[in-house]
Amino acid sequence: MHLLKSTLQNIQEVDQEIMKEERKKVDGLLKPQGSLGVLEKIAVQLSGIYRTTDLKPLKKAVVVCAADHGIVEEGITSAPQEVTAFMTNNIIVEGKSGVGAISKTMGADIVVVDVGVNADLDNPKVISRKIRRGTNNLAKGPAMSREEAIQSIEVGIEIANTLIEEGYNILATGEMGIGNTTPSSAIIATLTGKDPIEVTGIGANLSEKKLKKKVEVIRKGLEINKPNKKDALDVLAKVGGLEIGAMAGVMIAGAQRHIPVVIDGFISTASAAIAIGLEPKIFDYLLCSHISLEKGAKIASYFLGFEPYLDMGLRLGEGSGATLNFGIIEAAINMTREMEFYSKTEIEVI
Numbered sequence: 226m227h228l229l230k231s232t233l234q235n236i237q238e239v240d241q242e243i244m245k246e247e248r249k250k251v252d253g254l255l256k257p258q259g260s261l262g263v264l265e266k267i268a269v270q271l272s273g274i275y276r277t278t279d280l281k282p283l284k285k286a287v288v289v290c291a292a293d294h295g296i297v298e299e300g301i302t303s304a305p306q307e308v309t310a311f312m313t314n315n316i317i318v319e320g321k322s323g324v325g326a327i328s329k330t331m332g333a334d335i336v337v338v339d340v341g342v343n344a345d346l347d348n349p350k351v352i353s354r355k356i357r358r359g360t361n362n363l364a365k366g367p368a369m370s371r372e373e374a375i376q377s378i379e380v381g382i383e384i385a386n387t388l389i390e391e392g393y394n395i396l397a398t399g400e401m402g403i404g405n406t407t408p409s410s411a412i413i414a415t416l417t418g419k420d421p422i423e424v425t426g427i428g429a430n431l432s433e434k435k436l437k438k439k440v441e442v443i444r445k446g447l448e449i450n451k452p453n454k455k456d457a458l459d460v461l462a463k464v465g466g467l468e469i470g471a472m473a474g475v476m477i478a479g480a481q482r483h484i485p486v487v488i489d490g491f492i493s494t495a496s497a498a499i500a501i502g503l504e505p506k507i508f509d510y511l512l513c514s515h516i517s518l519e520k521g522a523k524i525a526s527y528f529l530g531f532e533p534y535l536d537m538g539l540r541l542g543e544g545s546g547a548t549l550n551f552g553i554i555e556a557a558i559n560m561t562r563e564m565e566f567y568s569k570t571e572i573e574v575i
């Protein structure tokens with residue numbers, strides 16, 4: 226708890242004054258004001274996070290947090306639990322995974338962390354920070370203890386702190402966990418007050434029939450556990466997951482160290498909801514990459530106040546959408562580094 230508490234206590238607001246300066250700088254570039262739209266907004270936000278108008282090139286990593294979920298015994302996934310261990314082992318094997326292909330394109334490094342896979346991975350390429358082998362079935366009681374929820378967040382904080390010390394200046398969150406759209410929907414239903422039917426989707430291709438069961442299971446989990454929506458740790462412990470906690474930890478550490486964190490799809494958004502629930506200032510340090518096609522993603526994103534950049538039908542997870550957005554964020558930085566200023570040209574400023 227000490228690490229989580231001290232990290233949260235040391236989170237500052239983004240620098241509004243520098244953001245105003247950056248806005249002026251961006252407005253002075255050789256283009257009609259505002260014409261680079263969201264790229265301009267990203268540059269301004271990054272200035273506030275880094276506290277400088279001199280935006281530097283990026284050293285990028287995606288942190289993929291992997292864990293299993295006791296709830297899969299209810300038959301609410303299309304893929305078997307063993308896929309979590311298989312994919313966790315293979316995510317970093319070049320060319321195999323979706324995030325592998327995208328990170329290669331984007332020049333980003335991948336860091337895979339086992340926070341709770343239900344298997345002994347024994348893989349030197351996977352960082353082993355296993356807290357337990359999967360959560361409990363949240364339809365029968367709490368997914369984990371409050372202490373384990375804290376531990377999962379602290380794993381994310383520690384991993385992010387190490388990467389930042391190694392010189393990474395932007396991080397993305399990713400995950401792998403068969404069944405994890407169920408706790409994500411449970412978290413979003415709790416925090417938004419929506420009925421689970423409005424925020425529960427097919428995950429990794431669940432059938433219509435099983436989707437009904439998934440909604441029922443979430444309703445049951447909320448009834449049994451009664452998570453307190455004013456206490457993000459209670460929500461994470463009772464109806465969350467270990468990788469959801471670890472990703473929240475990456476976001477918390479990023480905010481404390483003035484490093485932007487790009488969030489991925491539906492599960493990452495549930496993590497963001499936990500992180501922001503613990504400290505609302507974290508919102509300004511997060512970049513919302515895309516809107517997942519998973520039902521509930523729009524409700525979750527707009528509830529938190531995000532304006533996702535891309536809507537491309539992505540719903541893979543693994544950090545794939547967040548990593549793809551490194552390219553957009555890099556373009557925003559290069560806009561500020563490479564474009565000419567209007568005042569330096571002979572054309573009249575309009």
Ligand SMILES: O=C(O)c1ccc[n+]([C@@H]2O[C@H](COP(=O)([O-])O)[C@@H](O)[C@H]2O)c1
Nearest residue numbers: 402404405406428429490491517541542
């Ligand atoms: O990121 C998303 O929006 C997303 C949406 C649907 C599924 N997923 C991925 O699919 C897995 C969870 O799906 P499920 O059906 O097993 O709950 C998990 O490994 C996620 O990475 C990810």
Ligand SMILES: Cc1cc2nc[nH]c2cc1C
Nearest residue numbers: 304308312429541542543
């Ligand atoms: C193959 C496969 C890859 C994944 N990556 C993230 N979730 C996944 C689920 C499945 C089933």
